Amino acid sequence: MARTEAENALKSSIEAQRSLGIKGDHWENYAIARNVLQEELGQHGDRIREAYGLTQDVADVLIAHTRQDAAHALCNTKSLLDKSAKISSQLSMLNFLMLLTVCLLGAIVAKLYPFVLGGVH
Template identity: 35%
Template sequence: MNSITSGAIGWLIIWAWLALGIKLLLDHYRKRTGARRKAEQRAEFKTRRDARDDKRPTMIEELEGRLDAARRLAVRGEDEAQRNNALYAQLLMEDDLGRYAEGPWPYNIDQDHRDILLAHTRRDAAEALANSRTLLQEVRRLTSTLDELNRVAFFVLAAYLLWAWYKSGFALWWN
């Protein structure tokens, strides 16, 4: 293999390492920005709560707190989206029952209409659950396919680079 190809492969590896370093640096700054944004949001929630007569947290405040706690105590392999959806559904139900500040006003309906509303709500919830399960399975399948494709592409690229280096006679690329 000629020296031009060897040099190009060497530069390719150098650029790959440089890109990885830049990505790690950007991830670090995004994490700091996210932490600062969360602190500002918590401060805003506290000011709103102090301004209200009702000192109970709102549903959004409680959701943020529970999601943060769940993230910190997450078990490896646990489905994060499913856990977050379950938390959201539980808090939404509790908000409908009036457990949080600034929740919806209670409905003034008779028992017959309430029963009909509950039956339709239960059917809608079951349908939404079935759709969500189907979507989550499809996303998992697509994610695993994409992961497998990434692994194969990485190994093909690594094999090509090793083959090119072998063909160059194990030349040092940076010379």
């Protein structure tokens, strides 16, 4: 039940951001991390209980912020990897286009100026 509440809250948070014109992977990553924090604090159901020899309130806050930071880092890493793959693909296309351009220019030069290639003895 708590998982469904958290998922619905995340969906509505991202939809609200988009409706306000806030776009970009990092904003969605922030919403996910914030949702993890709220879930760990028990705002979407039962709290996760861990014993660290601290008071329960301090332990809850430390765990929640650690999980939020980890979730935010994971989401940002995934976004960076996706963008890196896109850039790599674009660079491959650029290299192909440059090679094609050089070949076409070579053919044009050979056709228009045949003495450049044939006049050397």
